[in-house]
Amino acid sequence: MQRTLPAAVVAALLCIAPSTRASETDARLEIERLRTEFEQRLRQLQEDYEKRLRALEARSERVGDTGLSARTADATGAPAVPTASTPSGTGFNPEISLILQGSYQQRKDLAERGLSGFLGAGHEHGSERGFRLDHSELVMQANVDTNFRAYLNAALVDGQAEVEEAWFQTLGLGQGMSVKGGRFYSRLGYLNTQHPHAWDFADAPLMYRAQFGERFSHDGLQLSWVAPTETYLELGAEAGRGDRFPGSSGGGNRNGAGAWTLFAKLGGDIGESHSWRAGIAQLSARPLARPGHWEDDAGVETEVAWSGLSRTWVADFIWKWAPDGNPVERNFKLQGEYFRRREGGDLSCIDNTAAGGACAGVSDRYDSTQSGWYAQAVYQFMPRWRTGMRYDRLDSGSQALGPGFAGVLSTTDFRPSRWSLMADYSPSEYARLRVQFARDRSQLGLTENQITLQYQMSLGSHGAHRF
Amino acid sequence: MNIQKCMQCLLVTVCALWGLGVSAAQAALQVLACEPEWAALVGELAGDRAQVVSATNARQDPHRIEARPSLIAAARRADLVVCTGADLETGWLPLLQRESGNARILPGQPGYFEAAAAVRLIERPAVLDRVLGDVHAAGNPHVHTDPRNVALIAKALAQRLGEIDPAGATIYADRHRTFAARWAEASARWQRQAQPLRGLPVVVYHRNWSYLAEWLGLRVVADLEPKPGIEPSARDLERLIEQLRAQPARMVLRAPYQSPRASDWIAQRSGMPVVMLPYTVGGTATARDLFELFDDTLRRLLAAAQ
Numbered sequence A: 001m002q003r004t005l006p007a008a009v010v011a012a013l014l015c016i017a018p019s020t021r022a023s024e025t026d027a028r029l030e031i032e033r034l035r036t037e038f039e040q041r042l043r044q045l046q047e048d049y050e051k052r053l054r055a056l057e058a059r060s061e062r063v064g065d066t067g068l069s070a071r072t073a074d075a076t077g078a079p080a081v082p083t084a085s086t087p088s089g090t091g092f093n094p095e096i097s098l099i100l101q102g103s104y105q106q107r108k109d110l111a112e113r114g115l116s117g118f119l120g121a122g123h124e125h126g127s128e129r130g131f132r133l134d135h136s137e138l139v140m141q142a143n144v145d146t147n148f149r150a151y152l153n154a155a156l157v158d159g160q161a162e163v164e165e166a167w168f169q170t171l172g173l174g175q176g177m178s179v180k181g182g183r184f185y186s187r188l189g190y191l192n193t194q195h196p197h198a199w200d201f202a203d204a205p206l207m208y209r210a211q212f213g214e215r216f217s218h219d220g221l222q223l224s225w226v227a228p229t230e231t232y233l234e235l236g237a238e239a240g241r242g243d244r245f246p247g248s249s250g251g252g253n254r255n256g257a258g259a260w261t262l263f264a265k266l267g268g269d270i271g272e273s274h275s276w277r278a279g280i281a282q283l284s285a286r287p288l289a290r291p292g293h294w295e296d297d298a299g300v301e302t303e304v305a306w307s308g309l310s311r312t313w314v315a316d317f318i319w320k321w322a323p324d325g326n327p328v329e330r331n332f333k334l335q336g337e338y339f340r341r342r343e344g345g346d347l348s349c350i351d352n353t354a355a356g357g358a359c360a361g362v363s364d365r366y367d368s369t370q371s372g373w374y375a376q377a378v379y380q381f382m383p384r385w386r387t388g389m390r391y392d393r394l395d396s397g398s399q400a401l402g403p404g405f406a407g408v409l410s411t412t413d414f415r416p417s418r419w420s421l422m423a424d425y426s427p428s429e430y431a432r433l434r435v436q437f438a439r440d441r442s443q444l445g446l447t448e449n450q451i452t453l454q455y456q457m458s459l460g461s462h463g464a465h466r467f
Numbered sequence B: 001m002n003i004q005k006c007m008q009c010l011l012v013t014v015c016a017l018w019g020l021g022v023s024a025a026q027a028a029l030q031v032l033a034c035e036p037e038w039a040a041l042v043g044e045l046a047g048d049r050a051q052v053v054s055a056t057n058a059r060q061d062p063h064r065i066e067a068r069p070s071l072i073a074a075a076r077r078a079d080l081v082v083c084t085g086a087d088l089e090t091g092w093l094p095l096l097q098r099e100s101g102n103a104r105i106l107p108g109q110p111g112y113f114e115a116a117a118a119v120r121l122i123e124r125p126a127v128l129d130r131v132l133g134d135v136h137a138a139g140n141p142h143v144h145t146d147p148r149n150v151a152l153i154a155k156a157l158a159q160r161l162g163e164i165d166p167a168g169a170t171i172y173a174d175r176h177r178t179f180a181a182r183w184a185e186a187s188a189r190w191q192r193q194a195q196p197l198r199g200l201p202v203v204v205y206h207r208n209w210s211y212l213a214e215w216l217g218l219r220v221v222a223d224l225e226p227k228p229g230i231e232p233s234a235r236d237l238e239r240l241i242e243q244l245r246a247q248p249a250r251m252v253l254r255a256p257y258q259s260p261r262a263s264d265w266i267a268q269r270s271g272m273p274v275v276m277l278p279y280t281v282g283g284t285a286t287a288r289d290l291f292e293l294f295d296d297t298l299r300r301l302l303a304a305a306q
Helices: A006-018 A024-063 A206-212 B001-023 B036-050 B069-077 B093-099 B147-164 B166-193 B209-216 B234-246 B258-268 B290-305
Strands: A095-106 A129-132 A136-143 A150-156 A158-169 A177-185 A217-226 A230-242 A260-272 A274-285 A290-295 A300-321 A332-350 A365-380 A387-401 A418-429 A429-445 A447-459 B029-033 B052-054 B082-083 B112-114 B200-202 B218-225 B251-254 B272-278
Touching: A006 A332, A158 B082, A177 B082, A206 A332, A206 A387, A206 B029, A217 A260, A217 B069, A230 B069, A260 B069, A274 B069, A365 B209, B029 B036, B029 B069, B036 B147, B036 B166, B036 B251, B036 B290, B069 B093, B082 B093, B082 B147, B112 B147, B147 B166, B147 B209, B166 B290, B200 B209, B218 B234, B251 B258, B251 B290, B258 B272
Parallel strands: B029 B052, B029 B082, B082 B112, B200 B218, B200 B251, B251 B272
Antiparallel strands: A095 A129, A095 A136, A095 A447, A136 A150, A150 A158, A158 A177, A177 A217, A217 A230, A230 A260, A260 A274, A274 A300, A290 A300, A300 A332, A332 A365, A365 A387, A387 A418, A418 A429, A429 A447
16 A cells, blocks of 8 residues: 555656646646546545455454464565564553562461571561461552663552662663662672562571561662673672661661671573572671560560671572573572671660569670571472472571670570472463472471462563562 | 681682683674574674674573573673564563663663564554463564565664774675675575465464564464463363364474474374474574575475475
8 A cells, every 4th residue: 555655646746747738727627637536546546455454354364363364465575664663661651560469378376476596687476377468569660761760669568558669770870880779679698689579489588587587678879880791790889777677777867877788799601501690798787776575584575675786798699500591391490598697786675674574774795696598499390380499597606695684684595497398380470379388497496387378460561580 | 807818709700800801802892682593693794893692592482581690791791782672572681781780782772773673563462461471562573584574674783783883884884785685685585485385374382483474475373372472281282173173284383492292292183293493593403594594494394395
């Protein structure tokens, strides 16, 4: 059609050309006649084409619902005029995605859950067994302008919305440099940057619970640099408010930074089937009156507050295998992380004598060096199906209480551990159903068998995941 | 003490890697191609002037690749990234572009070339709903299986190479002229050879043969995938056998990265042969460049059609 139209116009013009030599009125009449004739022909042509198109469409419907054959029918001609395609994700509206997750959890009925021997990153109240709706994640992201990209991840829970991440990132610095600002998951370790929907197990490793509660995020700035090398090397530094464990809200109330991170990551491929990444990071924080729970020597719960310097080293390693680098059929993933935390500072005990406790506002030194690790392997043995195993271990290490706490508080020497087995089924890359069994020995004198059934549904334009 | 040693180790490693990286960056132009066909095309147009790395090989599904550390490192050094676009690499390319900190290869920059933008896309879905499977909003991205598309893309790419590396612009233009002439000649030959294939009814695994089918006039009567990107289950295949009884096909087409299981099963039950086409450069031992890719594709189709 696009080809025949100009031809018709040229033909019409050629017809017009000789007639202009006649008298003006004649010419006008002639033009008028030609115009109507031209319009008639055009209409005929249009009808003719529409008829042929309808016939082709009908034929393609008969052939099958693949819708391919209508196009193949006229395949002898050259391809049509190229048209620019719209690049993805450049609409003015942000890319929006929603992740819905929920679970059924079979657990013992405990009043309080914690990690014995660790002055924990908070404690979970044991009310969350049975059916439960987990965080619904709402993610929006877009390029702000030519210089910045911004991202928001909000976790919706009953009655509140927590801002998990809300940051901007530079786009155009070049030279491998990138600056991120706002609230973001720290790049330390491997699992720390992953949202729960990207985890391979239903819960975070014990190591993460001991270190950060679940993960560490900064309200601050991140600077990172990718080296121009054949082997992947990235170096980075982060500075933030430091109001989250191992920092504290008191420690965040200051000019300057309350927490810092340094990280280095190295990675590459071995042949076509193997790829790996290793990293090391250090996190420092200066918490002020960081709250915690402790059972005193009279067996009564007391609230404690700790101030000092906390320094954590985290090493991580991940190795992935897929035959010929094609993970669709089968793939294997091995990952492990190790942390070691040294803390030195003062612990003060909030008076609980009224409740029958022995802790009467004592303050003295509390120093500790603690560590932990986990290793996990996940194998996709056929499309859609994966299975995995994880082992967690923590070491309460050396803890030293100042003499002021004699007869009031004492330390627990304990090595929490846990075995987890999981199997999951993903009918598509947007949906996942999982069953997990765990044997948990993270609390002194308690062995618990935990069963978790979980679903994760991802709606909308889901962004790509990191390696 | 240990920590200090660690840091020293790290520093030495960084310096060593830096040295390696500098020595590697000798060629005029560093190019990262998302798929082997574009790596081959850059090779045709730029010759020794560009050092090309392909992010994927022929046995990898370009939809399903991870943003591996090695790819981030390659993206970091690239002056030009040549990809298909049209959402084919949506699961990994955006990460490479952002995480590498390389401003030259961001969308909209001259250093990012999208092949799909140079051609007309077919099978643009009227409705976007994931109930229809892994649909591509922009249309079918497997454009390189039609040599006429390759010719259009080559022209656009040669021009882009000249923009990015003006010193070599005449070289790219010359090489493109030679390539275009050879390609036109080969295309005419392929067109002649493919005459017997016109109207041939075929079954495909995924819609990655639509442009090939359009070019050769193959009639695609069924897909093995019940919906794009969804692997067929036993029940889907049973249903397909029923459908093929009413509407028989001559062969099943599959790419090297697609599992042979489903196509072999269908072939056994229906008596059709499975034809593994190279799909891209490196897909078979003989498909070592773009010309051999189409030579081999036609050879295999004609052999199966006899």
